[in-house]
Amino acid sequence: MTPRSTARRLQAVGAAAAITAALVATAPAAQAARPGGHCVTPKLAAGWYGDNQARLQQLIDQYGRCAPYRASREKPVAVFDWDNTVVKNDVGDATMFWLLRGGKIRQPAAGDWATTSRFLTPAATAALADACGALARPGAPLPTGTPEGAGCADEINAVYGSAATRGGAAAFAGWDRRTTEPGYAWLPQLMQGWTAREVRGFAAAARAENLAAPVGATQQVGSAKVTGWVRYYDQQRDLVKSLQKAGFDVWISSASPQPVVEVWAEGVGIDAGHVIGIRNVTSRGGKFTPHLEGCGSVRDGADTMITYVDGKRCWINKEIFGVRGAAAEKVQPAARRQVFAAGDSDTDISFLRDATALRLVVNRNKNELMCRAYDNSDGKWIVNPMFIEPKKRKATPYPCATSGYVDHDGTPGPVRRGDTSVIPDQTDTVYAAS
Structure with a gap:
């Protein structure tokens, strides 16, 4: 190649590069990222206490896609707890009540309730067997929505809701208070025998009922009156939407079952791929088993590391930031942590403290x-x-x-x-x- 042809070639490459740069610069994403471009920072709606709206707006302004001084263009991560953080009341409870009313909980294998949770006490397994054992064959749904199944519904609801039998005996023992809560874990464990798709259908039916019911409504489960309504918080729905518009990667981390939270999260525009709930181990046929997926150093089926306190940290590190093995249980460097977190309970402590x-x-x-x-x-x-x-x-x-x-x-x-x-x-x- 002659010197002149080489010069022409370099000029052509330079011109092409300039055209490419111009096209990139005029693309909507680039305009949003650079100062002076056509980028509009979302503004939060009113309804917050004190200066909270201003503090949240400051977060969006500083870390959103319009911020001209953000060092990295990677999306900042925001993580919300679900129950009583994004919605009023508990979607796990709502689903449990629907399952009991609809007779969707199965008699455990061989009628042995100990197979549903490694933490159930002998007193609880005996009480459950006495109340439910004669109502259905192993593997068949229990008629907990009928008069003859009311006692069984009451016993299940007592163990689930109060961690005690109707007789007052402790229902669970031996669990790590910083990595699991056996009552929360028991709900997905009682979904054994159903597929994720079927459970999503149950959750959708419960959702429709609870959103349609008036605030303060109750429903009959067994012989008890229990909460019968759920509402999305308008302020949190607006915050989620605003964070997403500002370019945040928004996630849910909940100690309710995975398919249940997936259904509810759709109502605030969060897809299933951004939900981390309690996850069942499934059989080859896709049916839920009574065992749960593990995280960090905890193997699948050990049932001891759910999305609860330190377990939420582990699952967030694993699913959002790709940390594997025992390292997922540890606090990560600031660059591999969420910038924002929202919660309402002691179960949320670890992932809240991790927010930078x-x-x-x-x-x-x-x-x-x-x-x-x-x-x-x-x-x-x-x-x-x-x-x-x-x-x-x-x-x-x-x-x-x-x-x-x-x-x-x-x-x-x-x-x-x-x-x-x-x-x-x-x-x-x-x-x-x-």
Whole structure:
């Protein structure tokens, strides 16, 4: 090639590069990312407590796609708990009640209730067998929605809802309080024999009923009156939508069953691929078994690491950030953590603490959560009353310095900051107006 032809070739390459750069620069995504482009930052709707709307808007302005000074163009991650954080009431409860009313819980294999949870006590398995054993053959649905099955429905509901039998005996024993909650885990375990598609159908039916019922409605399950309604929080729906428009990667992490949360999350525009719930191990035919998927160092079927407290951290690290093995149980470097998290309960503590920029707490008077939120040692916590039927002020201080923390074995103790100093008792300051 002659020097002149080489020069012409270099000129042509340069011109092509310039054209490509111009096309990229005028693409909508690029316009949104660069200063001065046609980028509109979403603005949150009103309805928040104090300066919370301003703090959340500041998060969107700083980390959203319009921010000109974000070092990385990777999407910032936001993670929400579900029950009583994005919706009022519990979609797991709503589904359990629907299953009992509809007779969709199966008699366990060989009639042995111990096969449904490794943490059930002998007293609980005996009570369940006495109440339910004669009603159906192993593997067949129990008629818990009929008068003859009311006692069985009552016993299942007592074990699930109060962790005790109707006779008052402890229903579960021996679990790690920082990685699982056997009552929460028992719901998907009782879905054994159904497929994920079938469970999504059950959840959709329960969703329709609970959204149609008036606020405050109850329903009959066995001989008991139980909660019969659920509502999406308008403010949280708007926040999710605004974060998505601003380019955030928005996820749900919930201790309700995976297919159940998938159905409900559609109502705020979050697809199934961005939901992390309790996940069953399935058989070759796709039917749920009574065993659960593991995370970190916990193998599938061990049933000891669900999306609960430290388990939520593990599952978020695994599913969102691709951390594998025992490392998923550990706090990750800031670059591999969510910038925002929202929750309402002590079950959300670990993934909330992992958020690097802002942590939203919906106040339901949960001890450890409110101790950390009110202490606000790093200035990244904000507290909001519940958006529907908010709680009144807690009459006594949160027992942060003595018993606000619950250890792995259930032992209570003081709530400590990251530097191990003890958080003093905290007064409730964000609550419903009288």
